[in-house]
Amino acid sequence: MNGIKAEYSTKIRIVLALALVFVIMNGCSNSKDNTASDTASPDASASGQSTEPATKKPKSKISVSVYDRGTVPAAEGTIDDNRWSKWINTNGPANVGFVPIPRWESLPKLNTLFASGSAPDLIFEFDAKIKNQFLAQKQFMPIDDMVSKSVEYKKFLEQNPGVKKLAMNEDGKMYYFGRVVGPTLNVGLVIREDWLENLGLRSPTTPEELLAVSKAFTExxxxxxxxxxxxxxxxxxxGGGVIDRMYNSGEIPDGMLLNxxxxxxQWDNSKAALQLKKQLFDAGTVDKDFLTDKGEKALQDFVNGKLGIYGINNINAISVGYxxxxxxxxxxxxxxxxxxxxxxxxxxxYSWGWEPIQMVAAVNAKAKNPQAVMDYMDFLTKDSTQLSLTYGVENEHWKMGxxxxxxxxxxxxxxxEVDxxxxxxxxxxxxxxxxxxCAQLEKVYDVKIPLQKEYLDLLLQQAKPAYLNPERPFNGFTASGYNPALPQDLSALSASLTQSINDIFNKAIVSGASYSVDQAINDAKIAWSKGSGDKIEAWxxxxxxxxKDKIYxxxxxxKQYVK
Structure with a gap:
């Protein structure tokens, strides 16, 4: 018993009494009612009810990034302080401090954090280019040793060898944690069908028709x-990304196409995509201030009935697309x-890219407690954790059907409380x-709710055959997340050249007759040449x-995922 110093006594009755008390107390502390549950209520600790074993080692402190999409209801708190951040800290192996990362501004935010020495221990990031840039800068540590000592994640890799293959860098070490997602309906292009009917038009199937319909919707x-x-x-x-992909110039590393x-x-593909963007802008069919819009203005125009053709993200998710x-x-x-x-x-x-296996996280090279990070990843990999974080608390948010x-x-x-x-x-x-x-669309959407059934039918009958179709693959020789990571010097060079070329292209879009597409492509080629782009090409x-024989x-x- 903690805090009690028992002295030796010849009085056997006292010894037996103390022993009996110890057994009773130890049995109570390990009873089912007092053991932490993987699906415990996020508010259990606040109510005073213990959700953890009476004896355990102290939790380590780690920092973990989390995307901030601005979707947390005010009543729930903030993305770094809410019922689920508390649930994780109550039920998980570490005390986690969550670091908010604006969803579509993760590169500048992470750059700032790394520069200041305050980057999180564990960084979650979907964008392969961003991860590979920091990998080239040696900001991430290898995870092989951590994984060898893990339990859940090690078992997961053994059962899914493809994840390990994709996590392996050219130096033979793993730097990323991954997950299996299978084929995904992610990005789609929607059109106001009632507008088409009102104007006696049909859905566009070519860039010329896209321009014509866009003009009609505007005028x-x-x-x-x-x-x-x-x-x-x-x-x-x-919206702009859809056009890039139409011309097989999106999700291509540094414009490198297999030929x-x-x-x-390649330059011709980019030139054709740029030409259509400029035509749409010159015709007045798009918001003139699109360069300052990170997507929110276009979304509001769409849901308020002011935008006719809209590139929509996360189309399969009830919390986003629906x-x-x-x-x-x-x-x-x-x-x-x-x-x-x-x-x-x-x-x-073509269609927008998707990855059946995603590399989603990396460990800061300066993380002070890699083992605590691995313990946390083990916790996240457990089926029971994933069940709770996906559906909520059993008997509070859901019951098994x-x-x-x-x-x-x-x-x-x-x-x-969960979405x-x-x-x-x-x-x-x-x-x-x-x-x-249970994530199959037919199980996610409630067909008893008319609007959900209508949207489900759109996904199954229109979106799925359009975007998960081998005859309309994504751009590139592999999924964008599987492209190789440039070495550090070339990665920095690539980032600088990409920004310069994007600026040139955007100038062409908004400058009317004063700056043509031909001029922009010529200037982009000059920038590429002067900026030593030939070194990137050679690499x-x-x-x-x-x-080439190892590429997925x-x-x-x-062939493997789309039947």
């Missing part, structure tokens, strides 16, 4: 309100949308096991020649 009062207050298209965020068995720097559809319908009860394939160009037919999948008790409660926590469960393996089974060509190719990915 011909598609909503019938007697005002010229609508946009046909948008170039901010997803006749080798990687070469929520946007629900808001649109609330604001415009007669609105009808349709998912359309990206228009086909002279360069082919007859089909073996969690069923929400009160959808409104789950929406308010915002997606970035705490980035490690969740949504492509395998129970979560994969990619050499890398491909040495590694686009064709292989579609």
């Amino acid at each position: 011909r009062d598609p909503d019938g309100n007697g005002k010229k207050d609508t946009f046909g298209y948008h170039l901010s965020f997803i 006749n068995g080798e990687l070469v720097r 929520k946007n559809f629900e808001t649109l319908r609330k604001n415009n009860p007669n609105a009808k949308i349709k998912f359309i394939p990206f228009p086909t160009t002279a360069y082919g037919s 007859e089909d073996g999948c969690p069923k929400q008790i009160d959808p409104a409660k789950s929406k308010a 915002y926590n997606g970035d705490f469960r980035i490690q969740a393996n949504i492509g395998i096991g129970l979560i994969a089974k 990619y060509k050499d890398w491909y020649a040495k590694n 190719t686009t064709a292989e990915i579609y």
Whole structure:
């Protein structure tokens, strides 16, 4: 017994009495009622009820990044202080300090944190280019030794060798933690079908038709309100990216395309994409201030019924894609949308990229307690943790259904208390096991709710055949997240050249006749040449020649995951 010093006594009755007390107390402290549960209520500790064993080693402190999307309800707190951050600290092996990272500004934020020496111990990041840039700067440590001492994550790698293969760097060491997600409906292109009907138009299937429909949506009062207050298209965020992918110039590392068995720097694809963007801008079909819009303005235009063709992110998620559809319908009860394939160009037919296996996290090279980080990753990898973070607390947010999948008790409660926590469960393996089974769209959406059934039908009948189709693959020789990491000096060079070329292209879009696409491409080539872009080209060509047999190719990915 802690705090009690028992002295030797010849009085056997006292010894036996003390021994009996110890047994009783020890038995109580290890009873089922006082053992931490993987699905304990986030508020259990606040109520005074113990959720952890009476005897345990002190928890280590670690810092972990978390995307801040601005979606946490005010009643729930903030992204770094809410019921789920508290649940993780109550039930997990470490005391975690969460560091908010603005979702679409992670590179500048992480650059600032690394520069100041305050970057988190564990960094979650989807963007392979961002991760590879910091890897080239030697900001991440190898995780092989950590993983060898782990339990859950080590078992996960043994069961999913593809994750280990993709996590391996050219030096033969692993630097990233990964997850299995399978084929994903992520980004789509939606069009106001009721506007098409009002104007007697059909969905665009070519860039010329996309331009024509965008003009009609801008000029011909598609909503019938007697005002010229609508946009046909948008170039901010997803909108511009869709056009890049139409021309096979998106998700391509430094513009390097596979041609006749080798990687070469392409310019024609980028020129064609730039030409369409400039035509859309010059025709007045897009918001003139698109360069300052990180996507929020375009989203508001869409849900408020002022934008006709919209590149939409996370289309399969109830909390994002469906929520946007629900808001649109609330604001415009007669609105009808349709998912359309990206228009086909002279360069082919394509879709937005997806990765069946994602590398999602890395460990700061200066992390003081790598073992605590590994213990935390083990905790996140556990099925019970993933179940709780995905569905909430059993008997509070869900009960197990007859089909073996969690069923929400009160959808409104789950929406308010659970839906915002997606970035705490980035490690969740949504492509395998129970979560994969229960994450099927048919199980996620409630067909008894008419609007959900309508949206589900759109996903299954339109989006899925359009965006998960081997005849419309994503750009590149492999998924963007699997592209090679440039060495540090070339990575810095690539980042600088990419920014310079983007600035040149944006100047061409907004400058009218004073700065043509031909001028922009010529200036971009000059910038590439003067900036030693030939060194980047040479590195990619050499890398491909040495590694082409090891690449997880686009064709292989579609063959394995898209039936």
